Amino acid sequence: MSNSEQRMTTETALDLLTNQQRQQILRRVADTPDGTTVDQLTQHLRGADSLQPGGNSSVEHRGIELHHVHLPKLQDANVIEYDTSQGTVHQGREFQQVLDLLKAIDNHRENISPSVS
Numbered sequence: 260m261s262n263s264e265q266r267m268t269t270e271t272a273l274d275l276l277t278n279q280q281r282q283q284i285l286r287r288v289a290d291t292p293d294g295t296t297v298d299q300l301t302q303h304l305r306g307a308d309s310l311q312p313g314g315n316s317s318v319e320h321r322g323i324e325l326h327h328v329h330l331p332k333l334q335d336a337n338v339i340e341y342d343t344s345q346g347t348v349h350q351g352r353e354f355q356q357v358l359d360l361l362k363a364i365d366n367h368r369e370n371i372s373p374s375v376s
Contacts, residue, residue, distance in 0.1 A: 267336060267353045272360050275336060280304060280321065281329050282361060284348075288339060289358050294349040301325060 334341040337353040
């Protein structure tokens with residue numbers, strides 16, 4: 260198998276999923292199979308931030324992180340295809356593998372959460 264055909268390691272996928280903002284990006288891209296725009300992602304993340312205590316205070320910072328950290332990191336791992344000139348994001352070659360791991364983590368969290376009586 261050549262380097263271009265090697266699959267992502269579990270460690271790399273887990274590293275990508277350590278950041279909650281990247282998890283939200285993956286969920287949004289999964290919900291938009293025809294792709295999404297960076298503006299739509301920013302709005303989605305802004306909505307997710309409003310659910311977090313003190314989340315709106317860092318909206319501008321999160322937008323900068325989106326453009327300069329999270330999207331490039333996901334693109335470098337072939338999880339997304341990020342077209343900076345068009346401002347679009349599509350699923351990449353490794354997208355489904357990382358999304359499946361995220362779903363497994365989410366299912367695990369649901370199964371171990373204490374039930375509310």
